[in-house]
Amino acid sequence: MAPLRNAVARCMRSLVMKFTIMAGLLIAASIALLITLENHASRQDLEERLVERAGMLGHILALNVADDITEADTQSMGRRVARMVERPDISEAFITDVRRQVVVSSAEEPDYHAANAADPLVVMSLGAGEARLERRGEEIHVATPVFSAAGRLVGAVYVISPLDELRTATAAMMRRHFLISLFALGIILPITALIVGRALGPIRQLTEAARQASTKSLDMRIEVKTGDELEVLANAFNRMLGRIDANLKRIHRLAYVDMVTELPNxxxxxxxxxxxxxxxxxxxxxxxxxxxxxxxxxxxxxxxxxxxxxxxxxxxxxxxxxxxxxxxxxxxxxxxxxxxxxxxxxxxxxxxxxxxxxxxxxxxxxxxxxxxxxxxxxxxxxxxxxxxxxxxxxxxxxxxxxxxxxxxxxxxxxxxxxxxxxxxxxEQSMNQSAFERLVLENELREAVRDDQLVVFYQPKVRMEDGVVEGAEALVRWNHPTAGLLSPGAFIAAAEESGLIVEIGDWVMRAACRQAADWARNGLAVPMAVNVSAMQFERESFADSVLEILAETGLDPRLLEIELTESIAMKDPERVIEQVQPLRDRGVSFAIDDFGTGHSSLSYLTRMPFDVFKIDQSFVRGVAEDHHARIVVETILAMAKALKLKTVAEGVETAEQLEILRAEGATLAQGYLFSRPTPADEFEAFARNGNSREIAASARLAS
Known part of the structure; x- marks a missing residue:
């Protein structure tokens, strides 16, 4: 078997052999199609003739037994039926009277055709007074009415003609066509191989030229004068060889040189x-x-x-x-x-x-x-x-x-x-830091997937009387081993990995759901949610916020979105475009960490914001640092002129609170009142009015 396989493999590596086999397969397929069509047509023609003959035999039998049925001559009818089934093209026959009772049957058992007397063909033939034919499997069934000399219907004859002749004729025809096809292929294939071999001669020249070109012998030329596509191919091959040498240098340059700066890549x-x-x-x-x-x-x-x-x-x-x-x-x-x-x-x-x-x-x-x-x-x-x-x-x-x-x-x-x-x-510590950052990103992905994030809430209180007038949602990570982590431990990794968008949407959805629950229980507290730059810069930002509001059932007037000053001033025109659809629904907007960025006053007057949040770096120094106090006074005066609310972040002492209150700050937020707490603790704080006592104490202390 191995020598045979090797010989076949060598033949299949020959292009002439492949084209010859392809031509042979195409010719064989064409012959097979023609034979199939011819056989189908011949079979249909033969089948029609057999059906016509079976009907004629039934008609002849009906004419011969008409007088016998009238005279009730069963012996004569029996002889006629016997002679009929002696024919190779009739396998069974029987005769019925007008009441569809079998009079004579070719079967040895008298009751063999008794059930056939009720055959639909017999019924239709007697009812319509004309012959009925039907092919059933490999047999033709014919029922023919019998009329007396006086034209009266006296019975019917039923004959069954097998299609053995059709099968025999089809098989003979297939053998004949197959032998003819083999003979034709035996003559055509050698001629085809000879023609293809001569036609593909120039390809051998091209193959040899390509082999030499692979060894960098690029100075050879191919001479082919066939006047067809092979000559065109040879000329193209010659032109290609002429250009390869020049292109090799260019390819080397493209592989190792940066095209913009001409520097090594x-x-x-x-x-x-x-x-x-x-x-x-x-x-x-x-x-x-x-x-x-x-x-x-x-x-x-x-x-x-x-x-x-x-x-x-x-x-x-x-x-x-x-x-x-x-x-x-x-x-x-x-x-x-x-x-x-x-x-x-x-x-x-x-x-x-x-x-x-x-x-x-x-x-x-x-x-x-x-x-x-x-x-x-x-x-x-x-x-x-x-x-x-x-x-x-x-x-x-x-x-x-x-x-x-x-x-x-x-x-x-x-x-x-x-x-x-x-x-x-x-430094080697950078490797460790990069590894730790990668681990942190992977753990953060698991945290988002496994719902390890939680939302804490920090109250915003009214300066004058300490009433809780809002909450800020702040995300925390309930790490399986490290415990509760603040945003500073993972937000940078979330921004670098792109998870900040998913986390931001999750926080907004959770905060809106909580605010809606509080509102249904009688605690209508506006909810402030921080939005990252990546989250805000999405084209679908406004649509996603509206979708969350509809999903959670929160009144848009109870949602406040906080943007940092750097986000707001990066592209003011786009900010206005993004913010306005939400403000039209009642959502308010705040500039977070105001005073730390580089706001343009010309844009500031046009920006659709409702709240300035004074950065805690100014609030912490308001009591000791004269410059910080001037900045806070300037921001408060600006907000008052623009009719905006103000929130002082990071209020930790009663002295800070009193100074901010005296300067006209609207709301305060910081550890003086409450740290960020879980939802149930925030609700208890807001309902018990603890912040009012702190505000009152600060007022008395001043």
């Missing part, structure tokens, strides 16, 4: 770091990898457009090359040159193979930051950028490109989180 940088780090290990030397991310580039790119952004990247690359060249010159001749690469976006890397100490690497990193901080002239404008730089030394921080780049990236991220425009060396 990630792959080229990776290969160079791998080579340099290996050499440093062998020579007991050291070097550094700097990972650079531009600060504020996205904002500039969004403002100037992609074209100007690319030009800014080109200018940045030019400055980085100059800095690297200056570092090489400072190290003296003979050393390996530094390499600047662009990894993508606004991320650049520097390979410094001749750095001996961390101090040298830090000095070059500061030079990089300084050169990036110089203004860029863009279309008549000065553009200012910053740079966050992460430094990984090799081989101390890693000896392979993946590890070095990852460590430098971690250091850069740490520098950016620290405020940017700074350099940071990699």
């Amino acid at each position: 990630r792959e080229r940088f990776r290969k160079e770091v791998e080579r340099t780090a290996r050499k440093a290990v062998e020579d007991n030397a050291s070097g550094a990898v700097l990972f650079l991310d531009l600060d504020r580039f996205k904002r500039v790119n969004d403002s100037l457009g992609i074209g100007e952004g690319d030009r800014l990247l080109e200018m940045t690359a030019r400055r980085l090359r100059e800095t690297a060249r200056g570092a090489d010159l400072a190290n003296g001749p003979g050393g390996e040159p530094s390499m600047v690469a662009r990894l993508g976006g606004d991320e650049f890397t520097l390979l410094l193979p001749n750095v001996e100490t961390a101090a040298d690497a830090a000095r070059i990193a500061q030079q990089v930051i300084a050169t990036i901080c110089r203004p860029f002239d863009m279309s008549g404008h000065q553009v200012f950028l910053g740079a966050s730089v992460g430094i990984a030394m090799f081989p101390q921080d890693g000896a392979d490109p993946e590890t070095l780049l990852r460590h430098a990236d971690l250091a850069m991220a740490h520098a950016k989180r620290s405020g940017g425009n700074a350099a940071q060396f990699f």
Whole structure:
């Protein structure tokens, strides 16, 4: 079997054989289709003739027994029926009288056809006075009425004609057609193989040319003069060979060069770091990898457009090359040159193979930051950028490109989180911190999935009499092992992982449901819910809030949405567009942490907000810090002029409360009244009026 399989495999590797087999299969399929159609037509024709013959035989028998039935001559009828069933095309026959009683039957048992006398064909034939035929399986059943010489209906004859002749004729016809098909294929296939082999001769030339081209012999040419598509293919192949050599250089450039800045790309940088780090290990030397991310580039790119952004990247690359060249010159001749690469976006890397100490690497990193901080002239404008730089030394921080780049990236991220425009060396604790952040993100996903989050509520009290006039919903994480965690422990991870949107929607839904329950029980307390930037920037934000209100049954007038000042001022026109549909329904809006951002007074007068929340950093210093008190007085005066409510956050002492009350603050919120508490404790606090006693005590103390 193995030699046979090998022979078949060799044949199937031949294009001529494949085309021949395909032609043979196509011819065989065509012949099979024609034979099927021919057989079907012949079978139908033969079947019609057999049906016609069975009807004729029934009619003949009916004519022959007409007088016998009239004279009740059963012997004569029996002989006629016997002679009829002796025919190969009649298997059974019987005769009935007009009462459908079997008179004579071909069966040996007299009662064999007694039940057949009630056959529908007999009934219809006697009733209609005409013959009835029907095919049942592989038999034709015929019932023919018998009339006397006087034209009176005297009975009926019933004959059954088998279709054995049809099966025999069909089988013979199939054998004949099959032999003819084999003979035709035996003649056609060799001729087809010969024609196909000659037609595909030029393909062998193309195959040989491709084999030589794979060995980089690109100077050969193919001569094919067939005047058909193969000649066109050969000419195209020749043109392709002529271009491959030039394209190889271009492909190499595309693979290893960044098209925007003409710097080496990630792959080229990776290969160079791998080579340099290996050499440093062998020579007991050291070097550094700097990972650079531009600060504020996205904002500039969004403002100037992609074209100007690319030009800014080109200018940045030019400055980085100059800095690297200056570092090489400072190290003296003979050393390996530094390499600047662009990894993508606004991320650049520097390979410094001749750095001996961390101090040298830090000095070059500061030079990089300084050169990036110089203004860029863009279309008549000065553009200012910053740079966050992460430094990984090799081989101390890693000896392979993946590890070095990852460590430098971690250091850069740490520098950016620290405020940017700074350099940071990699430390092993950063690996641990990154791992802990990953674990925290995974646990947070499980917390959202397993419903580990809870909502606490902190009261907002009226300054003048201490009545609870609102609540702020604050999320907590009931961690399985660490216990109850405040938002500061996990909100940053939620924002980085994108879970902040899901958490924000969950908090809003839970807070609205709780506020609706309180309102149904007679405690109509407005509920304030903080909204993150990612949550607010969704196009469907207003629709999702309205959906939550409808789902929980909360009156929109009892919902207050808090946005930070930075969110509100990022895109004021869009804020107005997002906020207005909800304000039309009765939802109120507050600017949270007011005074810490950079509000534009021109927009502030147009912004559809109802409440200013004075940041707790000002409230804490209002009693001791003269500047903080001036800021608070200014915010309160502005709110009064704009007819807005104010909420002072972080009120912890009676002195702070009295100063804020004297300056005209509307509401207060802080530990002086209550920490954030579970829903049942908040409800008890609001109903018992504990905050009124605190407010009264503060008034007396003053």
